[in-house]
Amino acid sequence: MLSNKSVAVGLVALFYSVTVSAADHTLAQNSKSFKLNGSQVEEYTIKAGDTIYFKNEDPFFHNIFSLSDLKTFDLGSYPAGESKSVVFETPGEAEIECAIHPEMYLLLTVE
Amino acid sequence: MKQNTFRRNAMTKMIATVLMGVTVVLSASVVSAAKAPSKEDVKKFLRPMEVPQGKNNISTPERVELGKNLFFDPRLSGSNFISCATCHNPSLGWSDAQPTAIGHGMGTLDRSTPTILNTAYQRFQFWDGRARSLEKQALGPIEAGGEMSQSLDLLIPELQAIPGYVTLFEAAYPGEGVSKKTIAKAISAFERTIVSSESAFDRWLKGVDGVMSDEAIKGFEIFKGKANCTACHDGFNFSDNGFHNIGLKDMEDMGRYAIKPIKVLKGAFKTPTLRDIDLTSPYMHNGAYKTLDEVVDHYDAGGFKNAGTLSPNMKKLNLSKKERKAIVAFLKSLTGDPVPFTVPVLPVQ
């Protein structure tokens, strides 16, 4: 029989591992490209369960979408200053683009 | 006495001269302060040092020459009657002055003929951007039933049978022969030479005084500011290489949506260049407007509801008549100096 204590420890451990691995990332949409801390990124890697915030820093609307097998979504279009987020639960690859400016392209790897 | 008068006269003259000088200097500085482009404008809108080149297709004079011949040769069409230049006519701003194009068998196409000016700078070709490069674009119109209606498998032996062409192909792409690839590459190399020439706006950016009217300069300010045209028409080529639905009336063509089925792309088309825009009426993918005044009125109204998704960057602008006129004056300052163009003498049978 498991003691109450060990169940509690197990739960805490489980909770701990989940919160540690699920990180938040912010990618800026700036000068019609994806940027991380000011420099352009075309490839980016995260862990399963992580969330990416896409933040519009340009003075016009951007969109975010993906039609990949991994995940299909369309965040619509949104103005300067706003950000929208997506959680990536499963490992794989996703091509993420702005439909309005198709030069904005990011190959995301979820590990 | 005489001396005094003389002196007084001289004095007045001198004072007058000095005063005139001051006013001239004053007015000059006031005018140039209002007229000079900002450093940011210069950086943003000045011509890039080089014309972008094709992948694995660096331009050479031989490649351009071959491409020019192909571009003007009606034998590239099924009827032997239509060349690329039939629709992309150098005398009409490399377009055709038709609301929508007229092709094989005088059939009318659904979209208007865009200019090929500055296509070298574009990241996507066609109104819906379905071709990623000029090389990928070039064979499309030859085979398209509505345009030139010519099977490429038949065209290649036709060209091989013309000795002049065999020589031109050999000089341009030694050892590669007449093929789909070399045809597409040569045409693209030629198209990359069709770039806009210097306009009043360019000279003004370079600091030449008196080339842009006050009205046109005012128009540029409104273009960047109140009217927010630069949300889409930005940079040297006045395009963001993006796709937007600007709310044209009675529009059925869904444009980019057919290529990428994303909601914001319903009725979206590529932002076209505004270089030489005064030469390429009628305007828009469906030829909806005849004049630049009509175009500016369209934007002033914020576009209209259509079957697609209106761009959120479109809104009522509340421009005065004077402001609308100023924008048109600015658009006209983007016309480059006329460049004499010699059409090729084509190789005969």
Ligand SMILES: [Cu+2]
């Ligand atoms: Cu965008």
